[in-house]
Amino acid sequence: NKERIVTNDEVYQMDRDHVFHSWSVQGQLNPLVIEGAKGCKLWDYQGKEYLDFSSQLVNINIGYQHPKVVAAIHQQVDKLAMIAPSTANLARGEAAQRILAHAPDVFKKVFFTNAGADANENAMRLARLFTGRTKILSGYRSYHGNTGSAIVATGDPRRIPNEYAQGHAHFFQPYLYRSEFFADDESQECQRALTHLRHLISAEGPQSIAAILLETIPGTAGILVPPEGYLQGVRQLCDEFGIVLILDEVMAGFGRTGSWFAFEQFGIVPDLVTFAKGVNSGYVPAGGVLISEAIAAYFNDHYFPGGLTYSGHPLAMAAIVATLDAMDEEKVVEHAAMIGREILAPQLHQLATRHEMIGDVRGCGVFWAIELVSDKNLRTPLADDQMAAIKADLLSAGLLPFIAGNRIHIVPPCVITPDEVEAGLSILDAVLTKHAL
Numbered sequence: 001n002k003e004r005i006v007t008n009d010e011v012y013q014m015d016r017d018h019v020f021h022s023w024s025v026q027g028q029l030n031p032l033v034i035e036g037a038k039g040c041k042l043w044d045y046q047g048k049e050y051l052d053f054s055s056q057l058v059n060i061n062i063g064y065q066h067p068k069v070v071a072a073i074h075q076q077v078d079k080l081a082m083i084a085p086s087t088a089n090l091a092r093g094e095a096a097q098r099i100l101a102h103a104p105d106v107f108k109k110v111f112f113t114n115a116g117a118d119a120n121e122n123a124m125r126l127a128r129l130f131t132g133r134t135k136i137l138s139g140y141r142s143y144h145g146n147t148g149s150a151i152v153a154t155g156d157p158r159r160i161p162n163e164y165a166q167g168h169a170h171f172f173q174p175y176l177y178r179s180e181f182f183a184d185d186e187s188q189e190c191q192r193a194l195t196h197l198r199h200l201i202s203a204e205g206p207q208s209i210a211a212i213l214l215e216t217i218p219g220t221a222g223i224l225v226p227p228e229g230y231l232q233g234v235r236q237l238c239d240e241f242g243i244v245l246i247l248d249e250v251m252a253g254f255g256r257t258g259s260w261f262a263f264e265q266f267g268i269v270p271d272l273v274t275f276a277k278g279v280n281s282g283y284v285p286a287g288g289v290l291i292s293e294a295i296a297a298y299f300n301d302h303y304f305p306g307g308l309t310y311s312g313h314p315l316a317m318a319a320i321v322a323t324l325d326a327m328d329e330e331k332v333v334e335h336a337a338m339i340g341r342e343i344l345a346p347q348l349h350q351l352a353t354r355h356e357m358i359g360d361v362r363g364c365g366v367f368w369a370i371e372l373v374s375d376k377n378l379r380t381p382l383a384d385d386q387m388a389a390i391k392a393d394l395l396s397a398g399l400l401p402f403i404a405g406n407r408i409h410i411v412p413p414c415v416i417t418p419d420e421v422e423a424g425l426s427i428l429d430a431v432l433t434k435h436a437l
């Protein structure tokens, strides 16, 4: 039973020979080899360590290998590793109960999915059935998932209630740093973005619009914290025209922004909330939709034509229960808020005063972005090859970054310690100094 010696090269080569990767030109890949991780640190087979400022795809909110979550998955595996969604199961019931306990009172039910994309698919389906309308409006600056048309391609009759004749329209959300509305300040940006949305609703025909789907704080698009009043304005437009408001909290939810749900910080309550990632940090894949009382009640006597073999998978559910309990016990959400308020906010703004290259800083909790520019006045995004060089230097200095376009997203696990944040920021500072304009 001698333990096999594994090397970085062997793992790298096996991956390159056999694994087909997401979002990539396969011949241009250079995947990072990782053997293991604990807390906020990862390492490879040669013992090289990385401090995580990415939370992978912004999902490891509770950190790697949290002992309580790992133990709960072990216990559930021993008890019951899989059971169909049509059964009643303790782990599933408890997971739904725990999630609802952290949400406003209007939410009464949870529909479980495998991940974030199918959470959004099902939220749109719920909104379409509830309103009897078909169109979905969503922001240009968003990411909602990568599923396609599986149900429409389906041949059996389950296809029919899902064959929508009309689809999607998009609108611009507020983003003052690169305003579409020629705005000079947040208040103008907010008002003009709301006027634009009102015009779009009118042009698309309010009677045909089932839902507005928005990330509460668009994440991959650049951590675009909406200005004061914007989401309240969207809520009012939804109420005025009988449109369902779906907030996508797949990335922003479960502590990332320093509150359980990001929408709590904007004084509004949506009709449907989609979640995934942070709900159990992805230890076992899971997502879902929180359903308001009114929409849940409609489906008490109307058929819901949707489902997934692994909806409410017991291992994922046990991981949710343990994750939310541990986050409560260890005050992980409060900790994320403190890290944002006391360390990341002041230090990132400070960094921007010293680096000509940082054009904008925005965020909250452990959800921040800095925009890198080659000309601060013109706000010219830093070129891709320079971003790639910065990424390579951050990695070789032992910091795992999340880079999107010309931005570095600072999105560590919610449990990161003040010392770890300081260590990561000093690596960032040194690398930006090396690449100074």
Ligand code: PLP
Pocket: 057, 115, 116, 117, 118, 120, 143, 144, 145, 146, 215, 219, 220, 248, 249, 250, 251, 252, 276, 277, 287
């Ligand atoms: N919604 C948001 C806001 C996301 O950030 C993501 C993934 O990054 C998704 C949906 C899709 O989630 P998944 O990759 O779990 O399908």
